[in-house]
Amino acid sequence: MIRFGELRRYLDTLEALGDLHRVTRPVSADLEAAAISRLSCERQSPAPLFENVEGVAPGFRLLGAPAALSAAPGRPLARVALSVGLPAETTAAELVDHLARTRDVQPVPPRLVAREDALCKQNVLLGDDATLDRFPVPRVHEFDGGPYANTWGIIVARTPDGRWTNWSIARIMLIDGKHMTGLVIPAQHIGMIWQEWVKIGEPMPYALVQGGDPAIPFVGGVPLPPGVDEAGYIGALHGEPVDVVRCETVDLEVPAGAEIVIEGHLSVGRDAREGPFGEFAGYGSTETSMQPVYTVEAITHRDDPIWPLVAEGRPVDEFHTVTGVGQAAEVLAELRAAGLPVTTAWSPLRAASHWMVVTVPQDWRERLPHVDSAELTHRIGKVLSESHSGRATAATFVLDDDIDPADDTDLLWALATRIHPLNRADAWYGFVHPLLNCYTHEERAAQSGPIVFHDGLLPAPGEGRLPHSSFAQAYPEHIRRRVLEHWDD
Structure with missing residues (x-):
């Protein structure tokens, strides 16, 4: 098993595979970075790391296509496989089987580490300093309702009674430096937990985590059953606990190796209009909806932080490689069960x-x-x-x-x-x-x-099943071997 523990070690591995491209020219977070990321998905190019983002402090970076299909020859699922600790050459069947089998492994709870040992605490912003205006929050599509502060980060939320801590991905749109709004769908886990806070009339504490070990956003996109803690599943995936650290202002723990952590509360009411946004089906929505508001109360981040970006749209991008693969693993596990x-x-x-x-x-x-x-x-x-x-x-x-x-x-x-x-x-x-x-x-x-x-099942052998007329099945082994031996001739 491969465990990175942080985003940057993962990027080093992609770079060694020839699957990372450092973009050093000035690039705008307003559409340009997303447009490059989208084209890199459509052309199956290396993941772009934008190291010179316009309008923000030097060192603040954006990462596009963090888990899209890989440009590494013969290893299209390299980013996906590496994200969950498997070798770059892992096949689709091996990947799905590994995720399905992890469902039956005893969860490994996260390990709490001291504040001074957490990379995400290198910079702590509180009060008026805790504003998203200083970060390169990307606008993803021209028709979107605004810049999107979350396309590849996990939202950490916990039920009021503490029985379930959920790490999940849901899109979140920037309103201003201190406020965001995003989809809170009742059937999704974030919606289930939010409803429990609504019932007691209290805003929901949250933490929005950008970056960290690549398994964290990957598993955040896997549709695990309600009540299952993603942190324990990731621990089982790696065979060792995820290191977490306490937040500054809310009673939650977050991955210690995160690049950026945004803390605050989610409003009880649906108080802001969210959307539209380009979705995974490959079409731009024209619809908006009223959604709760995330208030920003604290931000912590690493030096020279990296903000991941998914330019969601026509396949293949992270929704398809992560949510699609995760759904397949759940389907496999349920059918086997x-x-x-x-x-x-x-x-x-x-x-x-x-x-x-x-x-x-x-x-x-x-x-x-x-x-x-x-x-x-x-x-x-x-x-x-x-x-x-x-x-x-x-x-x-x-x-x-x-x-x-x-x-x-x-x-x-x-x-x-x-x-x-x-x-x-x-x-x-x-x-x-x-x-x-x-x-x-x-x-x-x-x-x-x-x-x-x-x-689409074939008839039983001897009951009308036709032989394949392919190279592998329509010729005897000695002919196939001879053809292959002389193929270069």
């Missing part, structure tokens, strides 16, 4: 987290006697239709594991040739994610609609 034979699950990155693929092993019929493909697909649908992660995608395709769902060429061929244009599908009605663009406006507003499970 239900005793169903599943090889892997994968949210195809270029499908913008709207699809899920579940593959099953070739011997699934032996494991489930007297069960046909329709019944297996139905059983998978029943499990996932009752889970948050299962309902977070609109369509799930059940396929044999003779294809790699993370290989777009493999997957497109399988979907085109194995999915019936009308039949062999099971629809389950209920909650749907309001940001999935494939639904109607009415369905998104009501957060209700169908999720569909497609049976």
Whole structure:
């Protein structure tokens, strides 16, 4: 396992892979840094580190595309794998399996360290000095409602009774140097905890953490079950505790290696208009909503702090590599817990987290006697239709594991040739994610609609299954070996 403990050691590793580009010319935080980050995602270029940001003190930096697809040859998931402590060459199936298995590992609680040992306490700003005006808060898209103070940081929040401490990612828009507002959706964990504070009529203490060990924002984007502390899951992921330190003004602990920590309280009411913002489906929203207000009461930061930036939009960016991978891991864990034979699950990155693929092993019929493909697909649908992660995608395709769902060429061929244009599908009605663009406006507003499970399983051997006409399967081994030996000729 690889554990970085802080953002800068991770960046050193990316640089050694040729996957980090230091941008030393002056760059504006108003759209320009985000535009470079967006293009780097679309071209699968090295992550840009902006070392000369206009309008802020020297040394204040921005980092774009911190967990997007990698430019390292043959290692497209390097940033994602490294973020959770795995080697750069880790495959999609290995990555999802590792995350799913960690669900069953005993959590490792965080370790409290002294204030003087915490890098995030190198600079402490209180009172009037605690203002975001001194930081390079980026404006991400031209049509956004304002600069966005959070696209890749975690919000630390705790229930009033202290039973659950949640680290999660949600977008937060800058109002002014002392105030922010952001999405607080009731079905999401931040919304669940906020509602508990609303019930007792008190503003919710929060800490917004930018930077730190790359596993922290990654796990903050994974849809773990309600009540699970992300800090303990990260400890289990690494096999050792996360170092945390007490905040200055609120009763919370934050990762000690963070780059920037913003502290304060979240208002009881929905007092400010948030949005619009370019979302993960690849479209710019025109809608706004009333959301609670984050008041800034203290800021601590490292010397020469780095503010991470995600230029969310068309795939592939961090939403797809992190939330999509996290959802796949949860789906895999839930199906295995239900005793169903599943090889892997994968949210195809270029499908913008709207699809899920579940593959099953070739011997699934032996494991489930007297069960046909329709019944297996139905059983998978029943499990996932009752889970948050299962309902977070609109369509799930059940396929044999003779294809790699993370290989777009493999997957497109399988979907085109194995999915019936009308039949062999099971629809389950209920909650749907309001940001999935494939639904109607009415369905998104009501957060209700169908999720569909497609049976793409092949017939049993000897019952109409056709052989593959590919190089790997249509020729005997001695012919394939001879072809490969002489390929350069």
